[in-house]
Each structure stands twice: as C-alpha cells, then as structure tokens.
Amino acid sequence: METRTEVLPANAAPETPMRSLVIAIAGSGGDGVALIGDLLLKMAAHQGLYGMLVQSYGPQIRGGESAVVLRIGDREICYEGDDTDVLVCFKVSDLKRFRGSVHLHDDSLLVLEEKDEGVLPDWLGATKRPVFRHPFATFDGGVEVAGEPKNMMALALVCRALGWPESLAQQALAERFSHKPALVERNMPTFRKAFNLENVPAITKLIGHGVPLVVETGNEAVARGAMAAGLRFFAGYPITPSSEVMETLIDELPAVGGRIVQAEDEISALGMVVGASFGGVPSMTATSGPGLSLMTEMMGLSSMAEIPTVIVDCQRAGPATGMPSRTEQSDLYHAIYGGHGDFPRAVLGVFDVVHARDVMFRAFELAENYQLPVLVLSDAYVAQRRQIRDGVTDRRDKPRRWRWTPEDGPARFQLSGDHPVNAFRVPGTPGGTYMAAGIEHTEDGNPTADAGMHQKMSEKRFAKLEGIADDTRTWARTLGKADATRGIVAWGSSYGMLREWVAGNPEYRVFLPEILHPFPLEAFEEWRKGLAETTTVELSFQGQFHRYLCSLTDMTAVRSIARSGGLPMSMRELGSLLAAPAAKKEKA
Amino acid sequence: METRTEVLPANAAPETPMRSLVIAIAGSGGDGVALIGDLLLKMAAHQGLYGMLVQSYGPQIRGGESAVVLRIGDREICYEGDDTDVLVCFKVSDLKRFRGSVHLHDDSLLVLEEKDEGVLPDWLGATKRPVFRHPFATFDGGVEVAGEPKNMMALALVCRALGWPESLAQQALAERFSHKPALVERNMPTFRKAFNLENVPAITKLIGHGVPLVVETGNEAVARGAMAAGLRFFAGYPITPSSEVMETLIDELPAVGGRIVQAEDEISALGMVVGASFGGVPSMTATSGPGLSLMTEMMGLSSMAEIPTVIVDCQRAGPATGMPSRTEQSDLYHAIYGGHGDFPRAVLGVFDVVHARDVMFRAFELAENYQLPVLVLSDAYVAQRRQIRDGVTDRRDKPRRWRWTPEDGPARFQLSGDHPVNAFRVPGTPGGTYMAAGIEHTEDGNPTADAGMHQKMSEKRFAKLEGIADDTRTWARTLGKADATRGIVAWGSSYGMLREWVAGNPEYRVFLPEILHPFPLEAFEEWRKGLAETTTVELSFQGQFHRYLCSLTDMTAVRSIARSGGLPMSMRELGSLLAAPAAKKEKA
Amino acid sequence: MKAKDLRTELQPVWCTGCGDFGVLKGLTQALADLEVAPEKLAVISGIGCSSRLPGYVKAYSFNTIHGRALPIATGLKTARPELTTVVVGGDGDGFSIGLGHLPHAIRRDVNLTYVVMDNGIYGLTKGQASPTTELESKRSRGLGGSDEQPLNPVLLVLSSGCGFVARTHAGNMPHMREMFRQAIEYPGFSFVHVLAGCVTYQPRGYSDQLLQRSYELPQEYDTTDAGAAINAVRDGRFALGVIYRRPLGAAAVAAGATEDEDWTPPDAVLKQDLPTE
C-alpha cells in the first residue's frame, strides 16, 4: 500500500535484464484462442512466472476474428511488449484486424496452418527463422470442416516449444474444466499428438521462482480491492469494459455479507449507491464513459449531500458509444470538471492490476474520510487484461466513516468545526435524525436559498479538497533515475509501458500521479526540477491531461504527445513520437 | 447583430449621465407585488423609457415573501442598480429575505404600512427623507383581514410620486387584463383613492423618448431569437429558471409552422432534438443545470454523429438541486469539458435580454454550419428579468444547413474534403441514405473499431473548432476606454453591471467573450496589452472561468474574484472586492 | 406514539389549502399507529412541492434529486433492510422523469412504500402539464402535450406486478391513514396513489371534482383478484381503497414470463471463449 517509487539511484548497478517472451495467437471466434492464452498464463503462474495477457476482438460476438497477446517473464509484467516472439495464426487473413498489436523480429517463431496460402501483411515485419507449418484445420474437398480442436494443438505446440511438461497443461485444463473432466479427457489425445511431434522448434525456456502466483484481471482486482477496503454494497449496469467488476462481485460479495443489485441503468446504479451509503454502508458502482455521463447529476448529489461514493470508470474509446472494447484516456475532463454547479470530488488513476487493489483502498479511504464522490479511472487496457501477480493479504485497517454520537452536536452540516467533515449520522442511531438534501441547506440540513449560506457551505465542501490534497501529497509514482534529464508525465495505464521505457532509456524519468484531482502539484514541481525537456503522454485526442496541467502550473515548453485511443501506446510508437522534430500541434 | 464593442475613445467627451430610478417593492406572496412591477415597467415602456425588473421569492409558491426591484431610466438598462430610490414595503418583516437586493441612500423614499411597527434591518441603510406611511392593510381587532388590494394602492402611490398620469395606469391595466375588463373597473376606485392623496412626495420625473418600447424576459428573447434564426423544432422539460423558453414557444412556435414537444425528461428532450435535427430541421432544447447534466451523453452523440443541436442552459445556483431560482455561473466547466470521450462543441454566453436574441442567431449559425452541439449559457439573472428593449426586425439571412445532393459524393463523413464539414443528408433526399451513428464509424458511416480511423475522425471533428475559432475571433465585447490601465475579464450576465462600472470608473476596461469555447484568445491577448492590473470576475466558487483561462494562456498575476452565486454581483460589492488588499485564495 | 412525535419543527412551505398537508398528517398518523421510531424510519423523496414532505417528518430523511427517489430508496433498503422506508413524491417526479425506475423497483419487490401525491400538474415549476394532466385541461390552458393521453399510473403499477396497490384522497384523513398503514405493513413493494389537489395551478374545485369521480371499493371487492383489480382501474373513475394485495406465494400480476421447468442451463464451456464487446 506504500507509494511504490521506482527510483533507480543514479549510480545503481544495472539490474539483470528481465527475461520474457511475447506469444501472440490469432484466429477466428470459434477457434478458442482466448482459451489457449488463458491456459498458458495459468501454467506460467503455476511455475512462479509473471505475465500478462491482452485480448482483441472483431465486432462479432461469435464468429469474428480474435487474438490474444501474452507475455511471460521472470519479473512482474504490466506491458505486453513490442515484438512478438511466437506467433500462432490459424488463418493469415484473420491477422488484418490486429495491425499494431503484433510485430515480428528476426528470431520470431511463426506457426501457420499448413494449407494456408495467405500472404503475410507488410506491417507484420519478418522473421529469419523458418516458418513452422502445422495441419490445424481439417478439409473436405478444399472446404474447411469441423475437425479436431485447433486450440489444443496450438497449446501443445507452444508448450512443447517452451519446454513445459504435458502434466502442466493437463493440470491447467483439469482446473479450468473441473466441472467437465470428460471434456478434458476427450481432448487430451489431440494435445498429445501435437505435443509429441518431432520437429517442434524450441524457444527460450523461462524459469519461474516456483511459488504459484495469482492470475487476475483489472476488473477483478478492482472488485476485490474494493471488498478488501470494506465495500458492502454494489449496484451497477453492464457495460464494456467494466461489466466484470459487477460479475465478480455477484460471485464474491455475498460471501462477506455484502449486497449487490443489477440496476436498470446507470442513473439508478449510482442512485442506489448513494442510498446505501446514506444508510452508512460503504458502496460503489462501476461503469464506462456512457454510464459515467449518465451519472453526472447524481455525482453532484453525492457531493452536495456529503455522502461517500466510489465510482469506477473503465474508460473506453470515444464519445457516445465510440469503440466500446478499445482503450482511451479521455474521461479525465469529465471526471474532474463534469457536472453542473461547483462541487468537490476526488479522482484517482489505475496503473495496472496490482495497483488496482491498492487504488481501491485509497478510494474508499478518501470517500469515507471526506464524504464525497471518489472517481477511479481505469481503462479497457487495465480492466480487460489478465495479469499474474503476487498473492495479497488484506489490510486490517479498513477505512472507517466517522459515526455520529450525540456528543458530536446537533447539526449534521456544522460549519464551525475545525474540520470540513462532520460526523456521519447513520440511520438507526437514536437522536440523529436529519434531512440530507441535494438542495442547498443550512447547518441543520434545512433547505435555504440564502446566498450567504450557499457561499459558506461551498467553502466547507471545498475545504475537503484541501484536506485531501494534504493527505495525498505523495500519491504519485516516479520511475527512472533521479538525474535523468528528460521527463515524461503520464497517468493511468501508461505506467506499464513507461516502466520498461525508462529501463531501456535511462536518460528519461517519469512522473505518474496516482491522484489526478486534487493534483499532487508540489511533488510534481519537485520532480521536474533539473529536467532539460518534458513531455506529457496520453491517449486523448484533445490532450486532456496536458491541458489540465496547463490550468494548474506553468507548462510552457512542455510538449504534448496526445492521440486518440484504440490501441495502447507501444514503446516503438513512443520512441518515434519522441524522436519526431515537431511537437504535436496544440489544440485550443 | 454586429459585435457591439462599446469602446469609449480615450479622449471622448463624457456622455451625459443616464437618469434612472430604482424602485423596490416587498410583500408577501398574496400581495401581488410582481404585478405592480410589471405594470410600472409596461408604463415606462409606453413612454419610451428603458428599464429592467428582477424578482425574488421565498420558498413558497404562494404565501411566501416576494419582492421586485425595478429600475427605469432614459438609456438602455441591464443592471438594476445598487441603491434603492423608492422602497415600498407592506410588512417590514418580509424584508429579511431580500438582504443584498435593497439598500437605501440619503434621499430614498420609503413607503411603509401605517400600522407596521417592525424595525428596519441595519443592512438596509437609512434615508434622511421622512418615511411615508400609508394604511395598506385592513385590520379587524388587531388581526389583518382581506381588504382592498394593496398592490393597487402601491401602484397609485408610485405613479403619483413619479408624476405619471392615471390614464397611463388605466391603459396598462386594461392591456394586462384585457380578458377581464370588469376586474380592472372593480379595482380602479382603490387606485384613484391613493392616487389622489394630497401628501404624496414627488420624486425625479423621468422622460422617455416617446416611442413605445418592448418588454421582454431573457427567456422570451431566447425563444424568439431562436425562432428568428430558423428554429422549427423544440423539445424541453420544465425546470426553473428556463421553463418560460418552452412556454413562450408553446405559444409562438406553431404559428410559424414549428413543432414542440414537452418531453418526459431532459435526456428525452435532447434526444428528440437530435432526432428532429437528424431529420434536417433546426432544433433546440432549453434547460438548467440538472437537466444539462442529464443531457451529457446525448450531447456527445450530437457531436459524434455530426448533428446540429442548440442547447440553452439557464444556469442556477449550486450542484444537484441547489438553489433553483438563484443565479450562478457555475455550469461553465460542464459546458466546455462535460461528457466522456473527446468531442467538440461550442459554448456561447448571454449578456442581457437584448443580446439574447443576437446570441441565439449566432448559436444556430454555428450549429447549422458546423454540425455540432452549441451550448448557450444564460442564467437566472438574465432569464427571469424583464427588460425594456428597442423593437427588432428579424434578419433575413437565416443560417442554412448545407444540404447534400448527389454531386457531394458518396460518403457522409468524407475525410478528404477541404473542410471538416460534409453536406448533410436530409432524409427524403433520394440516393442519400446512410447510417448516422454514435459508434465510431468509417467515412460511409459504418461501425469500426479501428484505432487509425478513430484518430482520423477525431481530427476531422475537431477541425471544426478551428473553423469556428476563425469565424468567431471577434466575438467579444469590450467596455471602457482603450487606454484604461485596469482590466476586468468576465462573461455572461456580469455585462450589465460592468457596463455601468466602467462608466463610473474610467480607469477600468472590460473584456467579455461572447463565445467561451473556442475562446477568442487573440482578441483577448490584444485587448490586455497595456494593462497594469487584471482581474477576472465571476459567480462560481471554484472560479471556473478563471481556471479555464489559466489552461489557455498565461494568467500569472491575474487576480480572481470568484464567489458562489445566489445574488448577482453589485457594483458596491465589486468595488469593495477590488479594493480589498489580498487576492482571493486560489483553489486547486 | 402520536403523529406529532414524527414531525420536525419546520413549517411546511406549501400553499394554504394544498393537498400535501393532509398527506403529511395521514402519513405521520399511520407511522405513529405502527409505532415506527424516528430513528428506524427513512423518508425519501425527489423534487417537487410534494417532495418537500421529508423535511417535515422526523426521520432519517433524504430530499434527493428529481425523479430518483426510488433507486436511492432501493439502495438504502437493500443495504439496511431493518429501516422502515417510505418514498414520497409527485406525479411529475414519479411518472415523468422517474417512470423508468418504477417497474424495476416493483420487480425487485424491495419492501418500500411508495406514496405519490398526484395533483395532475407540475406544482413546483409553475403549472406545466404532468403525465396525469387531463387532455381537456391541457388544451384549454395551452399547456404542452395537448394531444398526449394521460397515463393511468395505477394500471401501470399493477401491470408491473406490484403486490400492494391502493388509492386514497388527500381530503379523507381516516381513509389515508388506513391506506398508508396497510401499505407500510405490507411486506414488499407497496404503492399508494393519492388524489391530491393543487390549489394554485389547478382550477378551483379541482380536489372536489376528483372526489366526485371517486368511489370506495365495496366490502365484497376481492383485493386478491388481479383481474378484478385491473378492471377496477380501467373505467375512468377513481376506485378508492386497497385495489390489490397479492396473497402470500401467488405469482405476480405481470405473469407473462413464468418460470419454465423445461429450462436447461447454458453450455458454460462455450461462454468462456467469447469476446466482450
């Protein structure tokens, strides 16, 4: 839970480089490539290897193209890498939607369908290794027909190439299909046939530390992190890429005595959360951009009525419906500025799956301590990835709301306290009845239209932001050597890529706020001392993060690298953008 | 329709000062003080006098306190003044809610109930004139009972004091109650009795130019301005302080062939507007903060699907429900930044009733030309006031949407044009069928999840902002002498007060953008040359306008005067804030 | 326990003669009859004249935002089932902007009591048409929606499967008190439609006209017969009394999609491999 500042001291001995492998598998919807990815990741975790997996789909639910990219290594991984070491592809034509996600290098192993004569696209790059061809598909008179499961063959070939034993695969399969052992048995012969082929090329063997690790998605980590922080009520409405937060909680929250409602829409979802939290119960919702937009008015109510809420927003690309399964960092403006009227809220950003748990703890801490809405900005890239992580033990010091007792005085919204936050009156407490309201109110909670009272109440509510700013002044992560002269400022899921970027480019150091609003400005100003050059990097066409910083501090001569989302930014792309001579044109 | 730049040349001869009178009337809900105000304003307009009237209420619909402040003068008026020349008050205790709206000066005429022994509050100030007492109320054994209408007496006394003839009042009453002539006749004896009293003190007589003028509220002006600009479809949901926009259009839009729907909520209201405009018809909605928050997602759709919409937001005070009938300028952030994802929109601000008509024309011009949502920020202070204005003749050059014909090519969202805006395909046009979508789309409008296409479409959509910025670089109003060394930057309804401020304080000049986003930055930078001191002035606790400017340009050493709304800012308050030594503490 | 033990010190700011005064009285009487202690009571509303009511009841009250009282109360009651939770509001709040939440709250059958003070108008915003404003009234007054048929909220509520539905008139104190009491006692979502007058934006005598169009359901009326209930609310008059009370264990009125014994669970293996769009 500590702020993990990954500063490499200026004269530190170079770390032993991480050993890792990037494996990509592309197929059609029915091919079950996601399953291969899942199983490989599980097997890696078993051996104490780290890794992460990202998936990509065409527009069809079933029958479209589908691909997974996974990276496995002996160190914690939160970036899927730039170059593909192993590419398995059942049909070359399926590759076309994955431009930008796969790139071959000289030594890549390419595994293709024996009878596929499709031409590899140029953007894929090329390998000097001979292509390995395998008869995955079954044909009848030139037409493909249902045959043995391709994914079992591919799994076998990759295991074999990695030097992983059959038993590991068998175990992973048995776990995955524990409810259908017969299914596993039915499929093992196909696995074995491919596994026992003679000519399968070998690739780098990775060795884990042997302690089994945990596989978790960003959404699962958010859900579990919230539970660990005390979440006991959740309401949500399905939306990509956030739905698994709700789905995880449907499975896991009742066991700890929590309750969950699938609401009829997002207005209702946040409404229920406000209601439950008015009842004294730590509560949360999770959504994506369109849902967040719908929650706008209710967010104001949470702040105005001083009721703690946590709102997780898994950002996706574009306004309106946009590109639902793609990542972007373009809900920042809305999170910070959205909503009519002046009201305080706090905004946090998620770096990766490991951080997701921590950040949820922090979110509940702020919400419960300050009685206001706290937004947690995740995105499709973090939310949907599977990442291997160390086991966790929950903290015991869960956030606690300050509960009212008669000693705390008669006014719910007292202005004279030394602190802008008042004791929370939990329904059921004798003598504590009051009215919460979205209407401007007096100290007692009674409606008022008095301009002076409105000003005083605004002062009180906004004083919370000062308290939060104080509590969170160190909530940022820095990467790289302290004496590096080039600076990158970024946020959220850019973390993973930048962590590797600074490892390979020691002239750079990076600043990533964990709290975006109120912004840890002092830490930032301190950090940027001594930089010869600074760049902001983000996935937002408008450069929301950059412009937000402009409103806070002097950003003259700071360059903005800002583009629309869709695909996360790779080190390759960052490298070429940083090398480009002209700074991106500023937008007003 | 020209940008009205009220620059006084440095050596201009001083204008003859405006002659004006401020009249305030306070009573309880049943007293009908609003009617007195209305009638006085009508009578002023008849004579070619200018004026404005603001009203204020307690929380009750009927039976609460109520007050009007009106100012009448021989020059266009858009500020109700600081000091009250005439105060009529039926019950001193009713005054308490109007703190800040009334102030006496040495020569004020105070008219009170004969039997009222209430003590005048300190904040009211004092007059050296003797109080005029009149038996408004009827008592029975010390208890007030229904008697003759107090408002007729008050009207008569004020007319008499002003030296206005009885016939003027009779005419105004006859017009106002044209459907109930008997009612007027019934009440005239009461009027005459008071009018013919011997001892009524005289006050300054104002003389108008004799050409009858028009009384209009901000909301009426918005409605009529929109109609004049081509509005033919309106959907809205009632909300204070915007409802009269819809109510005016219910009465007036059908006559020009337009259609109107009272929607079930604001999401639906903007949805209907998007639908009607998809149909090629210039369309608009009007709302206030809570409704605007609900419209957030739909606003993104309008931008994404490139469908022109005009959204009028009559700002009120506070987040959530806040203080519905009070003014504030705190929806600016939401207007500029609200909504998930990156999408362009334009934002305009309303100065006063006269400007409201112009600004609606501009709004439709931008919406129809650029096919995006245009927000017009009015506020309770402009929306609800009645203002006397010169007559208008509608412009003939109404905004026109570029309608597609087959020559315009096959793609609705063509990227290769020399212009980011494409011809609009109006349903009904043969050969023009296409799909509009909130999903990211190709040039043809087909759904895509391609990151490259998303970037290109974002570029195209945001290029509109550059076009708008170009078209609107002069859309700002400046006040005061060009060589004044103290600058005030403000927006919207602050205009009226600042116009008088610079008249009385020639060391000041003022910059007021008509378009807030994209901001007319060049004009601003040009304007602020040579200033020794600059201050932003706004009714937003956070200082939204100030912080927004910080994100656009160097605001070092610019002072922010920002407070919560409720009451508009008076010259008195501005004066004391400008004189205060310490700048207001900045909030992060 | 007395009704006034459940009143705060705030004086209602309703117009003299407003029907909402009666509802405040009837509701506090019913709650007192049921001995609900203030700290065990939650009263939730949206926005409107009628939605001001929570400020006058000594309880953990919440005057929320327009149209969202039901979701907020659903969250509260789900998280804190031991609290007696009453939702109050107007016809605009509940049947216009908030309508989408109503069938869903009913489906969930959370043990809330929802009281709608239906005055057929938007009172607080100055007399615009509400979903229950009558056609003739809209036309003659030039209100919006002059071609829109009014909603029949009680029929909608019944059709959504509500287990307890009653109607009463704000001028009839003993009747209101009794309806509220039964509704609060009912162990599931209960709905009370109150015919309430607005003296300011409805014509003089409006409340009496409502009464004239009303009749009390006869003794022999079977409150457990869903079909009868539906018929009772479709005849253009206002049936007063308990219109429907679902017997324990009976299926909901909205029984269109009953459980099917032949149902087979989906193939879980297939699902795992599908994309999330």
Added chain:
Amino acid sequence: MKAKDLRTELQPVWCTGCGDFGVLKGLTQALADLEVAPEKLAVISGIGCSSRLPGYVKAYSFNTIHGRALPIATGLKTARPELTTVVVGGDGDGFSIGLGHLPHAIRRDVNLTYVVMDNGIYGLTKGQASPTTELESKRSRGLGGSDEQPLNPVLLVLSSGCGFVARTHAGNMPHMREMFRQAIEYPGFSFVHVLAGCVTYQPRGYSDQLLQRSYELPQEYDTTDAGAAINAVRDGRFALGVIYRRPLGAAAVAAGATEDEDWTPPDAVLKQDLPTE
C-alpha cells in the same frame, strides 16, 4: 419492390443462428410489401446486438445510444411526419435503460413502429440478465437479479394505452412479415414483440422453447377488445398475432383519467402573480 432492395452491402456481424437475422429479413420484406422507398424510410435503434440492424437496412438510419431510440425517433417523426419511421432494439435497450420513454412515446401516439427483439438477455455485453430473463435462468446461471421477477413488456405496453400490439417469433418468417406490415400500416404508435433467440448466451434450444410456450391467437379472437388483450398476455404463455388494435376513435386502454365535462378552467389572473421556483 424486393426485400433486398432495402438491404445495404454490410454483412451482419451477428452470430450464426442469431434470431436477429430473421427479423432483418421479415422487416425488409414487410417494408418492400408496403413499397416504402429507402429515402422515405428511417430506421432508428439504440445499442445492442439487435440495435445493429439499422446498418443493414437501406434507409436514413440512425444507430444512436443505449436506450434512447424512442425519444430520437419521436423527434424525427414529429419534425418529419412524412417519413416511415421504424424503431428497433433489444429487451435491455427498450425495457431496462429505455423503459421510461416507452409509456410516454405511447401516450404521444406518434406514428412509429417499435420492434423489440426480445432474447431475454443482454447479448452484446456478454450475457447478463435483462428485464425479461426468467428467474430460474438467472438463478442457475448466477446472474444478477436472481430475485427479480421478469417484466411482462406486452402487458406494460397495453397498459400504457398502445393502439397496436402484436407478438411474433423470429423463426416464423411469414408471420413476422405480416405482423410488421400491419404494424407499419397502423396510423399511430405500434409495438411488435419479437421472441428472438440468442444462440450464444441462451441455452441450446432456447428459441424452440419460446416457440413451445407460444400459441397463435385463434381466428375468432377479437383484436379490438382491450380487456381480452390484457387477459391474453397474462397467462404465462406467449400469444402470437395481433393482440390489440384500437378501433378508430376508441379510448385508450389506459383509460383511467378520462376527460371530464365538468372541468372548469383555472383562474388565469391568479396565476400571473405567482413565483417561479
């Protein structure tokens, strides 16, 4: 005119076997039968698998945002009444997030045809429970809302006063075509409930099970009898065919608040002097 004259070149991206294919075909057939020219046609949807349909119809189409197809279509049809306007979508889109708009669209009786492809699930977002998912199914699959009764959308639509209500099955092409044709021809708001299968998130054989629970309304069924219509949709089975068609000039089913001859207009003078809060 042929159905395929109303198809765009886009290939539907639905799963093989999805019920929505049939709806696309039935709808274009019906529109072709009615000789609706593409430029006179508008097809509006929200978001969902089913809401992708407008992309496949040659028309002025609009794939809007989740749950808002009805308001958008209402605006379009009100502003451009000469366009044939069809609204399509799913059970999640129409009965969950969009439910609040439905009774109001019906009240306005704008001449739209609303086709809901009810597959009892949220298809596009990967199989969460929808308002029409059956209880048993939610429980056995661990979906949210396992205590929530499903909605009966057809009953709700009838109770809101809809003038034309029909139900059909996505597997029965001639029936669908006929229902769509009649609905589009009906001069007011018309609603068609389509029982549609989702091969991916519903169990194998789901579509057949829907069919087994269905029956065609007999010849002698009186489509103008509102009471009969309500009964026909309350028995747990799925009546197929035209369930209700309001005769010209008849009062709406939701006849709870009929016009009252005794109505007196309000006192206009009083109103003028009231505050706007």
